[in-house]
Amino acid sequence: MSASIAMAESSRSSGHALLDGAQTAWDMLSEEQMQRHITTGCEELDTILGGGIHCKAVTEIGGIPGIGKTQLGIQLAVNVQIPVQYGGLGGKAVYIDTEGSFMVERAHQIIEGCIADLFENFEHRKKESLVCPDILQPNSFLANIFYFRVCSYTEQIAAVNYLEKFLEEHKDVKIIVVDSITFHFRRDFDDLAMRTRVLGGMSLKLMRFAKKHNLAVVLLNQVTTKFADGSFQLTLALGDSWSHACTNRIILYWNGNERHAYIDKSPSLRSASAPFQVTSKGIRNVTSNCKRVRMM
Template sequence: MDSLTLPLPSSLRSKLLEAGFANTSAFQHLTPLQLARDANISHQEALAILKTVSWMNCADQYSKEEDILSSAKTAWDLLCYEKSRKKLRTCCSELDTVLGGGFKPKELTEICGVPGVGKTQLGMQLSINVQIPSEFGGLGGQAVYIDTEGSFMVERALQMAESMIDYLKYATSSCESTVGLGMSLNVDTFLSHIFYYRVYDCTEQLAVVNSLEEFLKEHREVRLIVIDSVTFHFRQDFQDWALRTRLLNGMAQKLMGLAQKHDVVVVLVNQVTTKTNGEIVPALGESWSHTCTNRLILSWSNGCRQVHIFKSPSLPAATASFAVSADGIRDVESSKRIKLCTISSP
């Protein structure tokens, strides 16, 4: 393995390269004292380097047994997974249809739109929907809600949870075998399974994202992370644009790693900005637009709310309309009764 890939400070790395330790195999059978002398570094540093190398070698040995070309996941394995995975539904059947069944786990989805178009509503609705038990065709998970703007309203979440429970009870009442399931649901559990962080500046936001790894290890039920909005703090306090781009991209890469490893849906809410020619575009600029797997643009059209799939590797560009009713996100025509889920028979 190349010494360049060792997680070491750059000053040490360049000293190692200078002394000819370009490959980790050169460290074999070396005592810390010899290394310190040869590379002209302190004894402690040499010790730390050798520890890192031997740790990396152990990890490497473990995987060296199998050749990574034949042990890797093939597209066939991934297809089997993608076919079998459950998606997070939105309560709006038109939206679900264009999304190919709902929001997909392991992917980052960005929601952009003008204020008041329903971004936060959608985020809250998803935090409720992710908790629909698997018996009802849901994910049966929990949600992490990172609020940067203070727009999460718990009364509203309560409303949505209540109407969701009403609906689930109604759906089960027709079928004898599942009546009990509907009865066991209550609002308290729905609300207590939303883990809420309120962050007040961009440093806090980055810190929360960095600590999510630990959090998800402890809370394995979490299947949804919402950041509402990813933009707010990064729009206010930044002078150095290049730094902002680096931080945001780094954060997005972390979230992708998390989404992949823990099989969660990640939803990022983004604001919009007006360009000099009057065109309304998602905020955070060009390089941010590459980071998300999917980009949904919410907009108004003839007094009706619309979602447009602007970017997706798997879905064609499409538009769907949705409504925000007292119950939450619903279809436009029948905002009351929804065909939300099918009950799987035991």
Template sequence: MNTNRPLDELGFPAVVISRLLESDFVSTDDVQNLQPAELGSATGLSLKESAEVVRLVSATSISEPQDVLQIIEDESDIPHIVTFCEAIDTLLGGGIPLRAITEISGTPGIGKTQMCLQVCVSVQVPVSVGGVGGQALFIDTEGSFTSSRIKDMASHAVHHVQSISTDNPDAATFTVESILKGIHYFRCHNYIEVLAVIRHLPTLLQSHPNIRLVVIDSVAFHFRHDFSDNVARTGLLCQMTHSLIQLAGSHNLAVIVTNQMTTKIENSGSSQLVAALGETWGHCPTLRLSLHWQHHIRVATLIKAPHIRTSSVNFQVTVAGIRDISSGSVTQNMAEAQNSKKRKWTSDDS
């Protein structure tokens, strides 16, 4: 149902309508997602007048209810981005889902960024080969993006796709060069720049309609270090998440955010590692995937997901990217785990 309506049909005073039209606000869609202060700044309306406009527009934008059968059918049709690790794809119900926010948390070196880089490559697998044929946007807050690593993953992905689809013309156009061109990159040095990029996303998605993946690596970095007021931080995070989930739904794309870990002290005095940013943030992502070490093997645990049972699987990070684990790779994973611990001890001593 199309709920877009001309603003002059909503019964606003003539002076308000005049200000809106002069500022190119013609329909309810033009006002959607704006805060009163933003509308007032753009039109010259008072804060009270702007708040009333936003309130009435929101009230007229409520669509007709859906029946539950339609909801189930819609959810069953949601595409997924494969990770090239069958165990993780099965864990997630087919891969990273579009129209949702997936959080990936874990300690340094466990593979969060590697997972993001892998999905930036695999989102571009052609539809005819079982992919979604999209592009990716990578918002880098920690400087962890490595173009040479992307190139390695792309090379192996191209080899795999072309080896299983020798007669498919779409597979022939899936090249390392096309993959590198299909990843758009922003480096953000503070939370203001992160919010600015997210605010710019609707415009960017209009000019790049094939983007099917937005990655923020990591969402925690600036929001943990640049804020002393946790309430203000939580408010901004919730607003940001609301904007992202709307974009995910309206543009049929997946959002991945990585998160750091922090130590939570229990009332008993014991402690445990948990995802950062607090319990309120924990309700924001649609899915939450936790990566951790267990007996020198990387483990992915699904800790939150609608309609999917919580469980864990093993995986590995190889030269090719994120892959299923095999018995022959256990020794390699043990060595990587030991090296990771040595780096942590060195960092703690310095």
């Protein structure tokens, strides 16, 4: 009898240990309402995203080559560093480059555009930059982007595994960008069942990082063709099962000569599309007087 009681007590105590991290739904709502977002640089795109890219979430951004995926990835790695007093997160970025698309010269251009906009929008804060000369300097922004170049899927897996330790040592990292999540797994991985399992494990790990460290994970994805309804159609790579690995899914596409972003999947955001443009300064609003945001 005493042995049974001891086992029950042990079971209860282990159950309490498992539930130590439980939250109430009220706490979750309060956290979400207080959460700051990472601006994309385009007001209309921020609007349909509910303020920008969400922390504590994995966001997939996909589209055809040349649509602006890497440009948006670099822009987010820059914008996450906007100081808190300027309305930003004041964080740092991890950029995992699988394709060799990251160009430091382009990052420098985007940083200069970001700083110019901040000076323009926060004219009254210019004195702060004189008192603290490092607060808004291109070199400081570049020093806060931790760049990892990976050349195979094994290196990609190793880089994600290494992030567990890296994030513990760099608690001010507020975004992880993977550009792209797809590249090596499409070229070098023949076993599709194994690929699905490996990618599933990687996405769960990235989701855990997002939740634990209160950061945003942005996964850039390529497109592929899919045969459906008697014709070939463009779709994001890695198949239908991968679409469930992310919290939010954004598809970038051309509408005539304009670039648009469409929210394809989200548990909290309505389906909507908004135009954006890639300028010398980075991702910006489309210069037009007519409002183009469309809600579905």
